[in-house]
Amino acid sequence: MPPSLPFLLGTAELPLAELHAARLDGELVGVGDRFSPTDIARTVDLRGARELRALALVPRLPAGLVVERRTAAWLHGAWAAPPAPLELCLRSDHRVRVGPNVAWTVRQAVLRPDELLLVRGVLSTTPLRTALDLLRLQPDGRFDRRHRSAVVTLLLMQPRGRERAEAVLHRSPHLPHKQRALDRLGALEL
Template identity: 40%
Template sequence: MSHRLPRVLSGLDLPLAELTAARIDGEVYAVDECFSPLDEFEATPHRALALLASFPRRLIAEQHTAAWVLGAQPAPPVVHQFCVSIETRTRPTIAMRISVREVVIDDDDLLDVGGLPVTTPLRTAVDLARCAVDFGERDLRLAAELMRIGGFGVDDCAELLNRRRNLPDKRVALERLVAAASLQRGDPSLR
């Protein structure tokens, strides 16, 4: 009888020293703070499982963390971004690699990825465009990639932004998303 390793391994499965040695030996590769056997191709479920092993289950992956889980961003962010519904009673999480904010969020703004709630590509792009203090080239390309992955455009973004009456930075977000859509369509003036 052969024993199959889990798709994602954490310190709960094996001691960290053993996992690190297996990584050095080329038997596993890192998936954020966890590891995956080499015969597993890293995909959305692996990234979600790594987060589930490292962070509380009540949190919703958003912004750069959601972009990483969805495959739009190649590496995990240094500080993971999560949110919780404003209706959820929660205490602030104090940790080095995590930020959590309370938001108004609808069920149709969420995906379930292996048990991890993740904002949809549309909600992720809109949140990035609305919340980023410095929306540079990297975020512009990330929003364009989320548009490609999610198959949505500027009209969908505007509809989501207009669902909430007093949502700050709607105009700025829409301008950023128009630029991302132009990049996603291959507008040569934005290359």
């Protein structure tokens, strides 16, 4: 029986030039900064695609941090490519020592257990929390078509996404940028 390829390939398996050549030949597809054989990438469903993206993130993530905002949107399939730098957060009830790195930005956040999702060892904000963070935290001049599209996609991943997002915002009295998020949410076409 011939050996099978792993789900994801990186420079540990093949030189970068060969990986890109195989991608150009249609034998591999890019998954973040890794590559997957096309037959695997084509046959996975939404959940499987999320797991492939999580596996691509694992080697790049410091332990104990949570994937959030655009990075979480990419993990959930609502953003085209992982942002550079990765957007991560540290749960306010955890203590993790992470040195500065140009590969990621880190902020501290209060996260409830129901706002977290574990995918193949990667801790991420849920689609609803990710949509709310994009609505609240992206500055006005930088909340563009891609952000609106990602928020709509994330909200459509669950039943009554808009109503659930509005409910979370209304029951959080001291949430920073709450009104900005409500205004943006009201302007979305779902």
